[in-house]
Amino acid sequence: MLRLIFFAAIGALLGGAVVEYVGPPDAGWGIMSIALPVAIISGTFILIGRSMAGGVAASNDDIRRAIDSRRLGLARVDAIRQTGTQINDQPLCEIDLTVRPLRGDSYATTLRTVVALTELPAFQPGLLRQVVILLDGGPEVAFVDGELSPAEVAHLAVPDRSAVRFVPMQSHTRISGGRRKGPLIGVGRRGRPLRLLVFAIVAVAVAVAVVMPYREAVAQTVAAVLDGRAHVDMRQPEPLAQAEAALEREIGHDRVMSIYVTPDFVIVEAPVTPGTTHTDRWMYRGGQVSHSGPVSVQPKTPEEAFSWDDVDLSAVLPGMDEAASQSGLPVGDAGATVMRTSGAPDTDSFGQMVGPVAIRFSLDGDYESASFRMSADGSGLTRD
Structure with a gap:
């Protein structure tokens, strides 16, 4: 039984390491902080038991x-x-x-x-x-x-x-009850291959159970590695589309006040209920959606909201690449903000964020930086 516990702890350690690499920050440390002491303690008792082989335990x-x-x-x-x-x-x-x-x-x-x-x-x-x-x-x-x-x-x-x-x-x-009793799983050489198979299955099963809630992040990371990148870039069209779907599912509707896209995460400010100004913050990171509650600055009017369908998020990274080509500045870790623009100066809505939806981002170099804007569909790239 101790060996089963030991290999289960090893599986949890491996799963925790994977989660720490692909999931949200510190997501795997909590798992590993429990699995490591269990592995050490059970491993110590296994070594003690091995050293005591040939001993006699009797009540x-x-x-x-x-x-x-x-x-x-x-x-x-x-x-x-x-x-x-x-x-x-x-x-x-x-x-x-x-x-x-x-x-x-x-x-x-x-x-x-x-x-x-x-x-x-x-x-x-x-x-x-x-x-x-x-x-x-x-x-x-x-x-x-x-x-x-x-x-x-x-x-x-x-x-x-x-x-x-x-x-x-x-x-x-x-010796128990006048009978000789052995361990649940034998320790002789004859059954060693089968034991190793059972232990491997236990370790893999536990690792899979630990990683399972982060399977989307694992798939994204695997795809990134196959594409030559060590980590997921959330500005890439496929993971960005997955983030959009997950956020919309968790929020419960398709209305948002703003979207902030970075290489590591996507943050959305969305009304709790469509048609109201009560707005919360949501984040997609490492395949998981977290909800941090109300934003510090609430919108002034429900008209600041727009639909996911109003913006083509897949245009974010190509727009950055085009801006980099025009300016000579690197894309680097630039993030993009998607939100409505201010109303026209000659209207009652001037100063209110109720204008057309736009995508904004900045590129930074060693000696200069530049800000860019483009329409929600990715067209009309201009330098601010």
Whole structure:
């Protein structure tokens, strides 16, 4: 189970990294800030579990059950080795044992267990320790004291290690309810390909689940990379059309007060309800639409609004390219604003933004800048 959690966390990390690259700023950090500690903690426990392979985990009930069944014996410590791993500042040791049960044949085994520094003298080679044999036939044992009578101890002669069969401990198992139980997913070599496949599927599934809400941004980024760009340019016709559709869908109608297009995002100020001046701000970035609430300066009249259909947003970048060709200034990261112009000077609407819709932008160079305007359909490019 820990390994499934570990690979799920790895998948979340990968998905979070993708979201951070293609989505809104910091969108992936929240996911990664949770996934990384989970991966570290589960990975640490996996390493601890791996180092404890060959150890014995048994409950007090299982030990008591074995004692009551008189599955007792003597074990001689043939060798003890520190593995170099410490758990809670205590050494993890390998202990070679030769076990002589009260009933049944003698056998040799090697046990991995944490031995407190103060208890190391009790495990010196040659010493005899009383043990309880947790399952019939072993090899799992637990050390106990005082369960054998002096007569039973005198009767038990532990043979030479070379004269008995070696029974290895089964890795990553525990004794529960009088039975040997292994992990949910095995750890042996035979099932390794299948395990790796399962872990890979889990990681990919979690990564896909994390990225799924940003699939539009992923598709846009892939298209940009195939076109030779590292990131999406929202001024390009296709992502700009996707932004328009998403914003119109979230706003709930096609009326807007202004549109601001940049390489990274599109901001729209739109009336909450068509025909009113109550206007909110919406942003499309990284495939997501966010709503930031009322704008600081509200329109003076509902007539400032216009329809998405009144403007050809696909003309924004070509217009910038044409302006750059005329002026010699770079397009760079220039943004464009789309809104109505002021009413004519000789009319009652002078000073009110109720005139024809226009597209405005500025190009900046090292020593000069220039402002440009064109009609909503992209025609009539002029320099202000």
